[in-house]
Amino acid sequence: MEFAVDQALKIYSGGLGFLAGSHMKSAFALNQNLIGVGMLWKYGYYDQDRKQDNCMEVEFREKIYHFLVDTKIRVSLEIAGKTVWVAAYYLAPEIFNTAPLFLLTTDIEGNDFETRDISYTLYDSDAATKVAQCMVLGIGGAKVLDALGYTPKVYHFNEAHALSAAFYLSQKGLNREQLKQQLVFTTHTPEEAGNEKHDSQFLYHLGFFAGLSLDEVRSLTGIQDSIFNHTLAALRVSRKANGVSRLHGEVSRLMWGNFEDICEITHITNAQNKTYWADYQLEESRKKNDYPAIASRKKELKKVLFKTVADQCGKLFDPEILTIVWARRFAGYKRADMLTWDTERFDKLLRNSRYPIQLIWAGKPYPKDETAIQTFNKLHYISHLHSNMAVLTGYELGLSKLLKDGSDVWLNTPVVTREASGTSGMTAAMNASLNCSTFDGWICEFARANENAFLIPIAQGNNVNQEDMEQLFDLLENQILPMYYDQPDAWAKMVLTSMHEVGDYFNSDRMATEYYEKLY
Template identity: 30%
Template sequence: MSVASVPQTVSPDLTSRTIAYFSMEIALAPALPTYSGGLGMLAGDTLRSAADTGAPMVAVSLVHRHGYFKQALSPSGQQSETDVIWNPSTLPPAGKSVTITMQGRAIKVSAWRFDVVGVTGHVIPVFLLDSDIEGNDPYDRTLTDHLYGGDTYYRLCQETVLGMAGVELLHELGCLPSVYHMNEGHAALLALGLLEDQIEGKPLSTATEADRLAVAKQCVFTTHTPVPAGHDQFGRDQMYAVLGQERAEALERFGCMHNNLLNMTYIALRFSRWVNGVAMQHGKVSQEMFPEYHVESVTNGVHAATWIAPPLQRLFDDEIPRWRHDNQYFRSVYGIKPSRIANAHRVGKRKLIEAIAERTGEALNESVLTLGFARRVATYKRASLLLQDPKRLARIAKKIGGLQIVFAGKAHPADTAGKGLIQEVFEIAGKISRGSLRILYLENYDWELGATLTQGVDVWVNTPRRPYEASGTSGMKAALNGVPSLSILDGWWIEGCAEDVTGWAIDDGDNDDAEAASLYDKLENRIAPLFAKPNAWARMQQHCIAMNGSFFNTDRMLGQYFANAYFPLAPTIDESPSAEKLGEESAAKSVTASV
C-alpha cells in the first residue's frame, strides 16, 4: 500500500514541543492501516485539531506494517481476515534510533515520521516506531507488525516498545515534553521510562514515592472503556520475562498489580496527575471503577473538516467561512436556510447509494428512509437489537412506505462472539430483507466507508448495553452532516440528545425486548412521520449541526485538555494514594466496584 500521495514537510523544531501524545493506534490517512476503530480515529482527529490550532504537540505510535486487517464476509456472514501490508519507507525516517532492553536482550527501534498539517500549515509530527531492523532478534522484528495481534506476550512486548522506546526516541530527537498524554493504558509503560530518567541511572530499587510523584506531574491519562476486556492485563511471569526483574519489582512496589496481574490501567493511574473518562457519564462510571483515584471527564469530539461531506463543506465555506478555524461558528448554521442543508445532504445520500450499488450490486431508493449502524462489532454494542422483532420491523417498513438499513463493522479476529453476531445479522436479514424492507451488511468497514455512511444515511442508530458505551464518535460525525441519532442514552448521547430536536433516545428497559420495542415505537411514531415532512426534517438537520456539531468536535475537546489537564489554571492536586496505602484488598475493591 502506497502513501506517496501524502505530502510531507520539513520537520519542525521539536525542542519547542511541550506535549507528547502516545497512542497504540492513530488514524492518520485512509491509505495507512495504522488504526482499528474509534480509539485510533479519535487520536487522529485530536492531532488534526492540534495542527489546525497550532498546538505544541508531537505524537508517538507504532508503524503496524501489516495493519489491523481487511475483512471479507461470506454469503452467510462468516468473517475472514487478511493482512493489509504497507511500505513505510515512502515516509521520511525520524533520523534517529534507540536501543532498549527487553526480554533480557537489546532491541533497536527506529521510526518513520508522518506530518499532520493544519489549515494554517502548522505541523504535528507523528513518529511511528519500527522494530523491523537488521540485527534485531527475528521475533523482535515482528513486534511492530500487527495492531492488536498475537498473544498477550506479544502485546506486552508491543506496549513496552511504544512506551519505553517512544520516550527514549523523543529525548534522542531533542524533544523534552513537559506533558505526556497516555491515550488509553497501552502507552502506560512510558511512565517506567520517565521513572528511569527521574533517578538518573541509579537502580530502580532506589526510586522513592517522591520520584513517582515527579513522574506523575508530567503525565495525563485518558481511559476509554468501562469494559473489563479493554483494560490490558498481563501475567506476573510475562512481566518478569519481558521487563526484567528490576523493572518488574519496581512496578509491583508502586502498586501497579491487581489480582497478581500487571494492569496497564493501574500503571497509568499511579503515574498520572490527571485522569479522565471520555464523556460525562463515563467519567462517573470510571470513578466508581477506581474509587481510590480522582477521575474527571472530557467528552470526545471529531474533526469537523475530516468528516463533513464536501457539499456541506462548500456550503459552510460560503456562509460561515471561519468554521475551519473555529468550530463554534457551527452555531451560525441557523443563518442558513434549512432547505440548502437538506439539498447538500441529499448529495451525500446519493453518493452512499452509488457506493452500495458498486459494492453489492443492490440498488437502494434515495427517497426511502435509510438507517445506518456501523461500528466495531462487540456483543455489548448489540448490532442485532434493531432486528429483535423481525415481523414488527417488516410491518413498520410496509406502513411507512419503505425502510432501508445499512450495517457495517469488523469483529476482532479472536472475538468469536462478535463474529457470531455478524452471522446473526446476516441470518435475520436473509429472512426478511425483501419488498419494502431492505437490509444490507457492507464488508470491510474502514475510514472511507465510515465517512460515506455518516454523510449519507438519514438516521444513525446506536444500541449499546448501558453503561458500556464510554463515548462513541460515529454519531458525532453523523450529526455534523445533519444526521440525527436514534440511540440508547449512554456515552456522548446523554449530552447530545435533545428529544425530537437532535434525535431520539431509546428508553431504558429491563431487557433487550423492551428496549427494542422502544426503538420500534420511536421509528414508527416519531421518526417516520417527521421524515415524511421535508421542511421539518430539514430543520432537524440544521439543529444537529448547530447544536451538536458546535460542541462535539475535537477543537473544543482539545481546548478542554489544555485548560484543565495539560496546563491548568489551578494547580493539579495529586489525589492518588501512596503505595503503602494500596494493598491488594483496596485494589480488589476498586476494580469490583459497580459499573
C-alpha cells in the same frame, strides 16, 4: 496504539484511532506544542473482505507508505531477554494536516522474525506479543524522544498501552513525585473488568518494568498482589486523569474511588474534527439555515453512498427513501443485530410500503471475536432476503465518511453505561443525519428527545435487551418514519437543530483545547 488520520494510513481499528486522529488534526489547526507517538503496523488492523460463501474474511496484507520519512533513529530495548531494535518513521504535518507524528516499527534489519512480528498487527491476540507491543510504544517511544533530543514537559498516555514508559522514566532517576508531574492519563474503558491485567512475574520476565525490580514497581504503583492492573498503575503514577464523557467521568470515579492513592479523575468529552468530517456544502447551508439546500445536497450524497452499496451488494437503493445506518466496531454490548431479534416485526418494517426504509450495517469485529464475527455474518445472510438491507465490508475512514454523508438516521444501540463515549454519531450529525440512540456516552450531553435526536428510553425492567428492542421498534414505527414522510417541516427543524447543536462543542478543537488547558 492507533491514529486514524487518513484513509491512506491504515494503522487504526476504530473509535480510539478516529479520536486520536481528530486530536492530531485539531492540535495542528490550533498550533499546539504537541507531537504524537504511535505504532507503524505492517498489516494494519486487518483488511475486511468476504470468503467464497460471503461470510467475513480476515486478511492481513502488507502496507507500504511512501509518504513516511525514515528518521534513521534506531533505539533498542530488552524484551524477554532479547535485544529488540526499534525504528522511528515521521509523518510530516503538511501531509494530512496533523501535529507531527512519529511511528515506531520493529520490522527492520537486525531483528529476527519473532521480534519483527511485534509491529505486524494492531492488538495482537497473543498476550506476550501484545505486551511487547506496549513496551515498544512506551519504552521505545520514550527512548525515541530522547534520541530526538526532546524533553517533554508532559507525557500523555492515551489508555494504558504506553504505561511502560513510566518505568523507563523512573529508571532514569525520576522519583514518584517528579514522575507524576510529567504524566497524565486518559482511560476509555467504563468497566473495571475490561481493563488490562497481567501476572506481575510474567511482565517482569518480559522486561515490561524497564529494569526496575518488582519491589521498586510495588513501591511506585502501590500494587502489592501478584496481578498487575495497568489502569490502576496509570492512575497512581499520573498527576491527573480523565474519562471521555461526563457520564464516563462519573462512572470512572465510582469504579476507581475505592482504590487508595489514585490521582484526580476529571472528564473531557470526546469530539471529532469538523473540518475533516463535515461536508462543505452541508455546513455552508447550515450556516444559512437553508434546509432545502441541505435536503438537496443530502440526496446527492446518498447517491454516492449507494454506488458502494450497489458495488458490494448488487442492490440499487433509492435516495428518496429514509436510510438508517448502524456502523461502528462490532462488539456484543453494542448490539448490532438488535432489530433482527424480532423476526416478524423486522420483516414487517422492511416490507412497509407506506413508509419504506433502507438499512445499512458496517463495521469490523475484532478478528478473534468469533461471536461478533457470527453477528456480522448473520446480518449479511439475513440481507439476502431483503433488497433494502445491506451489510458492507471495509469500515475505515473512507467508508465511514460515505455512510455519515449518506445516512438520514444514525443508529446507536449499546447497553447503557457500557459505552464510554462513542463519537460516530457526532460526525453523522455534522452531516445532517439524526441520531437514534440509547442514552449513553456523549449522547447524554447532546440529545434532547424529539428536538435534536431520537432517544430509546432507559429500560426499567429486568429484560433490558427485550425492552430496548421494543422501544426501538416503537420509535421507528410511530415517530421516525411518520415524521420523515408526513411531517417534512418537523424533520427539517430537527435536522437543523441537531446540526447547530453538535457544532462547536463536539468539534475536536474544543476537545484539544481542554486537553491542553485542563490536563496538560
